[in-house]
Amino acid sequence: MTYCVAVRVDQGLVMLSDTRTNAGMDNIARFRKSFTYHVPGERAITLLCSGNLSITQGVKTMLSRAIREAESDPEVETILNCDTMHRAAQLVGDAMRTMQGRYRESIAMDGAAASASIMIAGQRRGGKPRLYLIYSAGNFIEATEDTPFFQIGEHKYGKPILDRIIQRETSLEDATKAVLVSMDSTLRSNLSVGMPLDLTVIETDSFDFRVRTRIEADNEEFAMISQGWSAALRKGFEDLPNVLD
């Protein structure tokens, strides 16, 4: 399983993913699900992947190959040189369709699921920060002011705190805290979501990563969030009125 969450607020973008993958309960491994692409001062992009790992790795390979080809042939369109973030989402969607077309049927015959989804979040100079969610079919939706966050993978445990906190006016600081709390709730309730975590934060109009870090299991700041939240919930619960006479 996987849990990835991406938030778009006025101040920028916050992306967080876990690193656990599993093929069945007894085949657990660690894979990065968050990937960054950067042209300093021009664009900063994060990709978050969930679902069939062979499919999402294939998509990433196609995107990277195009970027390498563009070094010698500037005509090749890539997520680093395309005109808009919307076009970048299309390129990811096209790669997804190619991979699904190649493997979906044979994967299904093998009794496994080829489905996958990818979020792409970023900003290029001249455009606004954008966040897209790309489905297995290559189609995609964009986060809006009404729905300023997307989740993929095991989304339910971590959704209530996002529903309560995240709005377009939410500060980048609070959005970061909220995705960490959301991940903490998910880690507690689903064993197939696991540390370490990959966090990226892109401030609006910076075209750079304010944060691009791996949060290990012994990270003190995350422990403070996790323990602080536990204590706050317990205190809040104790303070609730008693409803039995």
Next chain:
Amino acid sequence: MTYCVAVRVDQGLVMLSDTRTNAGMDNIARFRKSFTYHVPGERAITLLCSGNLSITQGVKTMLSRAIREAESDPEVETILNCDTMHRAAQLVGDAMRTMQGRYRESIAMDGAAASASIMIAGQRRGGKPRLYLIYSAGNFIEATEDTPFFQIGEHKYGKPILDRIIQRETSLEDATKAVLVSMDSTLRSNLSVGMPLDLTVIETDSFDFRVRTRIEADNEEFAMISQGWSAALRKGFEDLPNVLD
């Protein structure tokens, strides 16, 4: 959808259910999912139902018919006269198997799901408070000290608070608060779970219902829990340390 939760702590049993049913998004109705059975001073039992409504209503009808028959023929075994709570769970499981055997195939041919699950919680004189979860196949599991609560239906949103609070030593008051907070989180995140709610509380060795009430949408105590919890989460969130420099 449905959300039902039942807790067994040392001090007794707490059961809570919503009342919304839906066949698709546009066919929403209100049905009771919580049913009580009582022999004053001898046993008190609550049933909580989720899944295919025709199946669970059929099970309930079979249980009720047996109780009526037992009035003239004491040889008929029912959940109100059987020797143990374990036997009562078996009787519910048997009724489930009968209903599934009768309709599962034709329901599947119609493209719908016959699956259902039922929780039975109660105590009879001479025994301990017990909580069982009965599956579509009629098999069942019992809540233990390690896992003192069960949920059926839309369980994920409301699970984190139960994971944090409920232990066998938890007071009946706190268990009741916890299931109400758990329901509140579920109501906020899933539209197909809806008010009013049905709450029952059975105190250990009382063989009676300490609470057996319907909580309507305008219930002031539930509003206090809901608003108090919202405020506590917001306050707790604000007090968390900021992780961005």
